[in-house]
Amino acid sequence: MLFEYLLRRISLLVFMVFTLTVFTFSLNYLFPGDLLTNFSGQVNSNYSQTQILAQKYHINENLLMQYGAFLVRIASGDWGVSLSSGQSVFEHVSRLFPATLELCVYALGVAVLLGIPAGIVASAYHRRWPDRVINSLTLMGFSIPIFWLALLLIMVFCLSFGLFPMSGRIGLLYEIEPISNFILIDIAIQGFPYHGLAFFDALRHLALPTVVLAMYPTTVLVRFTRDSMLHVLEQNYIKTARAKGLNRRQLILHHALRNALLPVIKQIGLQFSTLITLAMVTEVIFSWPGIGRWLIDSIYQRDYPAIQGGLLAVSMFVILANMLAEFSHSLFDPLSRNQAYGKV
Amino acid sequence: MRNLVLGALCTYLLGCVDASQQQANEKSQGLVYCAEANPVSFNPQVTTTGSTIDLIASQLYDTLISIDPETAEFKPELATSWAVSDEGKSITFTLRQGVAFHSTDYFRPSRTLNADDVVFSFSRLFDVYNPYHFVGDAEYPYFQSVGIDQLIRKVVKVDEYTVRFELFNAESSFLSNIATDFAVILSQEYAQQLIAQKNKPAFDNLPIGTGPYKYKNFLRDNLIRYHRNEQYWKYPVPMQQLVFDITTNGTSRIAKMLTKECDITAHPSATQLSVLKDREDIRVDKAANLNIGYWAFNTERPPFDSLLVRKALAHSVDFDKIMQAVYYGNGILARSHLPPSSWAFQAQDNIPRYNPELAKQFLKEAGYENGFNMTLWAMPVSRIYNPNARKMAELIQSDLKAIGISAQIIEYEWNTFVERIGKHEHDSVLLGWAADTPDPDNFFSPLLSCTATFSGKNPANWCHPEFDLLLTQALDTTDIALRKTYYYQAQQMLIDQLPLIPIAHGVRFQATSNDVTGVTLRPFGGISLGQVRRN
Numbered sequence: 051m052l053f054e055y056l057l058r059r060i061s062l063l064v065f066m067v068f069t070l071t072v073f074t075f076s077l078n079y080l081f082p083g084d085l086l087t088n089f090s091g092q093v094n095s096n097y098s099q100t101q102i103l104a105q106k107y108h109i110n111e112n113l114l115m116q117y118g119a120f121l122v123r124i125a126s127g128d129w130g131v132s133l134s135s136g137q138s139v140f141e142h143v144s145r146l147f148p149a150t151l152e153l154c155v156y157a158l159g160v161a162v163l164l165g166i167p168a169g170i171v172a173s174a175y176h177r178r179w180p181d182r183v184i185n186s187l188t189l190m191g192f193s194i195p196i197f198w199l200a201l202l203l204i205m206v207f208c209l210s211f212g213l214f215p216m217s218g219r220i221g222l223l224y225e226i227e228p229i230s231n232f233i234l235i236d237i238a239i240q241g242f243p244y245h246g247l248a249f250f251d252a253l254r255h256l257a258l259p260t261v262v263l264a265m266y267p268t269t270v271l272v273r274f275t276r277d278s279m280l281h282v283l284e285q286n287y288i289k290t291a292r293a294k295g296l297n298r299r300q301l302i303l304h305h306a307l308r309n310a311l312l313p314v315i316k317q318i319g320l321q322f323s324t325l326i327t328l329a330m331v332t333e334v335i336f337s338w339p340g341i342g343r344w345l346i347d348s349i350y351q352r353d354y355p356a357i358q359g360g361l362l363a364v365s366m367f368v369i370l371a372n373m374l375a376e377f378s379h380s381l382f383d384p385l386s387r388n389q390a391y392g393k394v
Numbered sequence: 395m396r397n398l399v400l401g402a403l404c405t406y407l408l409g410c411v412d413a414s415q416q417q418a419n420e421k422s423q424g425l426v427y428c429a430e431a432n433p434v435s436f437n438p439q440v441t442t443t444g445s446t447i448d449l450i451a452s453q454l455y456d457t458l459i460s461i462d463p464e465t466a467e468f469k470p471e472l473a474t475s476w477a478v479s480d481e482g483k484s485i486t487f488t489l490r491q492g493v494a495f496h497s498t499d500y501f502r503p504s505r506t507l508n509a510d511d512v513v514f515s516f517s518r519l520f521d522v523y524n525p526y527h528f529v530g531d532a533e534y535p536y537f538q539s540v541g542i543d544q545l546i547r548k549v550v551k552v553d554e555y556t557v558r559f560e561l562f563n564a565e566s567s568f569l570s571n572i573a574t575d576f577a578v579i580l581s582q583e584y585a586q587q588l589i590a591q592k593n594k595p596a597f598d599n600l601p602i603g604t605g606p607y608k609y610k611n612f613l614r615d616n617l618i619r620y621h622r623n624e625q626y627w628k629y630p631v632p633m634q635q636l637v638f639d640i641t642t643n644g645t646s647r648i649a650k651m652l653t654k655e656c657d658i659t660a661h662p663s664a665t666q667l668s669v670l671k672d673r674e675d676i677r678v679d680k681a682a683n684l685n686i687g688y689w690a691f692n693t694e695r696p697p698f699d700s701l702l703v704r705k706a707l708a709h710s711v712d713f714d715k716i717m718q719a720v721y722y723g724n725g726i727l728a729r730s731h732l733p734p735s736s737w738a739f740q741a742q743d744n745i746p747r748y749n750p751e752l753a754k755q756f757l758k759e760a761g762y763e764n765g766f767n768m769t770l771w772a773m774p775v776s777r778i779y780n781p782n783a784r785k786m787a788e789l790i791q792s793d794l795k796a797i798g799i800s801a802q803i804i805e806y807e808w809n810t811f812v813e814r815i816g817k818h819e820h821d822s823v824l825l826g827w828a829a830d831t832p833d834p835d836n837f838f839s840p841l842l843s844c845t846a847t848f849s850g851k852n853p854a855n856w857c858h859p860e861f862d863l864l865l866t867q868a869l870d871t872t873d874i875a876l877r878k879t880y881y882y883q884a885q886q887m888l889i890d891q892l893p894l895i896p897i898a899h900g901v902r903f904q905a906t907s908n909d910v911t912g913v914t915l916r917p918f919g920g921i922s923l924g925q926v927r928r929n
Contacts, residue, residue, distance in 0.1 A: 133810075134807060134809065134810055135614050137614070204649070208649070208652075208653045209649060209652050209653065212652075212653060212654070214653075215653055215655050216646075216649055216650065216653050216655065217641070217646065217650060217655060218616075218639075218655075221655075222426050222617050222619075222637040222639055222655075223423075223424035223426065223635060223637060225610075225619070225635075337641065337646065339613070339615070339616050343615075344615070347615065347807070350807060351806060351807040351810050352806075352810075
């Protein structure tokens with residue numbers, strides 16, 4: 051049963067990756083400029099170089115061959131070179147992506163830690179003041195555009211009070227060797243250099259971007275948890291339990307929570323795709339050296355190989371994250387595996 | 395249990411006190427300079443981009459001689475003395491002994507600087523037999539535009555510490571050119587090591603010089619890290635570390651200054667200076683600078699090949715408004731191509747002034763009474779000569795609209811921008827030039843000569859043989875009075891021909907944290923951060 055479900059998911063994944071690569075491949079034709087330059091990122095190459103490139107990229111053969119060669123290159127990590135830096139796009143992506151991922155993971159962590167308990171509290175005190183407070187705060191958080199929130203926080207905490215730095219991942223004077231490219235992990239691997247100060251400084255740099263990025267998923271999770279809890283609390287088995295004389299705490303912790311959290315788990319995974327999009331905005335504002343900022347810079351510079359590589363990496367990641375979320379959800383909730391059979 | 399918590403708290407607090415001392419210590423050993431753009435290269439020979447020169451030239455390298463910013467006299471650097479003979483056609487430099495090259499994780503020098511290094515560094519610029527001449531497509535924009543390949547016959551190693559330059563003909567600006575930030579001395583031993591490793595392109599990206607700092611790493615769009623050169627010959631370098639924080643946005647640079655993420659900030663925008671002035675811990679320095687911000691036309695492209703059109707454009711723009719809106723009163727309205735502080739300056743009376751009626755008339759005469767479409771390229775970074783090209787472009791755009799010309803503003807990332815301008819893809823461009831030497835030739839040859847057109851450094855794509863002749867004549871003599879008359883004629887010719895319209899001369903601003911000293915602003919060339927320290 052589970053195996054069958056997995057198979058179905060994987061075939062869907064293959065199809066999506068196929069569509070994605072076809073789209074990325076066709077970008078080479080859709081972008082203005084020389085086809086070979088779009089593919090390789092080599093500009094002003096001389097005749098013999100052009101010949102070698104044409105052969106490598108199978109330019110003179112039919113589209114299918116070109117696409118095949120494209121797939122082989124993507125798989126082998128040869129994503130061309132960036133027009134603006136002259137360095138390998140794959141290298142850029144593998145250096146920058148962890149930074150974005152790190153930010154997203156922390157933001158999601160904060161969202162889960164704050165959002166779910168808040169949602170539970172709101173449902174437990176349904177229509178009483180904790181519910182109202184949480185509800186209005188959520189609505190506010192949900193409505194604030196994050197670029198505005200980011201600027202506001204910078205104004206208050208960076209410029210007025212000077213509490214937090216406003217850019218980057220760590221004070222530039224701290225030299226941290228990139229190993230995993232996850233800054234906190236790197237600092238930990240290197241044994242907390244500078245007497246732990248580097249770690250502390252990295253945390254300070256993380257604070258504001260994490261808060262900004264966590265805002266949206268937190269509000270979503272609060273609302274989702276609350277609705278789901280309210281739904282479960284309406285169920286007959288809860289009423290039965292209540293009739294038996296269980297108090298609210300027992301009711302929620304032992305009976306309602308487990309069932310209510312199931313759809314929330316799925317939601318956490320689905321948040322990842324929204325999070326990546328929001329991360330781009332956050333990265334630009336906080337000069338966070340991640341893939342979003344790089345991608346936006348590349349668009350500004352019309353760096354076609356970089357745009358292609360960045361898009362491919364980000365969308366591939368979103369697809370994978372969604373897949374994983376659904377899969378883990380189906381592990382917890384066997385019922386959901388059947389839904390794909392198309393109920394009306 | 396409570397004791398345990400208290401104990402933990404105490405240790406934490408103690409740790410914090412200890413830590414903050416440590417932090418102060420850590421900070422005092424490094425300095426962050428917020429820069430406006432990525433470097434194009436790490437070798438000053440291959441670029442004229444001012445933002446790059448600021449970051450690399452004086453920090454990593456030394457030159458044979460330099461020019462004293464106050465007296466404008468030549469000062470010994472890597473050359474302790476020099477002698478001119480054979481009517482200026484032969485110049486002999488005696489080199490300083492015991493100057494160590496940088497020792498880094500990618501190169502360990504086995505010897506100190508000698509004549510081979512000097513011969514190698516200069517022959518790369520013009521000698522096709524130099525193994526590095528064709529690395530990076532043999533582009534040496536500054537030297538090519540001043541015509542170094544037609545100037546130096548050869549560079550001869552006389553002995554271990556003596557080098558002789560033999561010239562085809564004496565040229566009055568030769569020593570000034572040798573004293574620019576571009577004429578750095580590179581390590582020949584390092585060059586040979588890279589040949590052995592078959593990795594010649596690394597030469598311009600992993601630099602080895604003799605300057606106060608040595609290269610550690612560079613992350614594009616993020617930072618450049620230098621470490622102190624412990625063996626610097628000139629003085630002990632105070633700072634352990636120098637980091638360039640690459641922040642292209644001017645407002646972000648000021649904000650980082652306020653949050654203490656930067657110690658020094660390049661080119662704070664004049665509009666935001668008031669924010670900094672209220673702060674007691676930040677000072678803003680202002681220095682006169684030899685530069686010119688201009689609007690250049692691609693004179694090879696119709697309709698800009700027509701003088702009437704260029705005149706019409708020049709008369710259509712209200713430059714007084716630009717002075718207020720872009721320079722905020724911190725610039726000097728240009729009255730010639732040269733800045734007034736240059737000794738060859740002559741105010742041009744017939745410089746075009748705002749007169750839209752006249753502009754329309756010129757357009758009509760040129761046959762464009764219905765106007766035309768054009769592109770207006772605005773540089774994306776703030777430089778001394780043009781603090782806000784985007785805004786300037788918008789003002790010009792609206793003025794042009796009034797005479798029926800529709801201009802489209804084009805922006806690219808800075809290095810891409812410079813590259814595309816070099817290929818003359820523009821119709822017109824807002825750009826500028828900051829001098830590298832006080833010699834007036836520096837404003838003409840590298841910018842408007844025919845050779846500059848070929849090397850892509852002539853933004854007007856303008857090659858005028860008579861103008862070139864004037865420049866050559868001015869260089870062929872050392873008689874200042876005679877040179878002046880040639881430069882007067884050259885300035886006049888520029889206003890008559892209008893390949894570009896001089897707009898203004900900017901003032902250099904720099905915001906510095908109050909605890910940082912040792913930064914000096916020079917009227918020409920890049921900045922030097924060798925002696926900055928934190929008190």
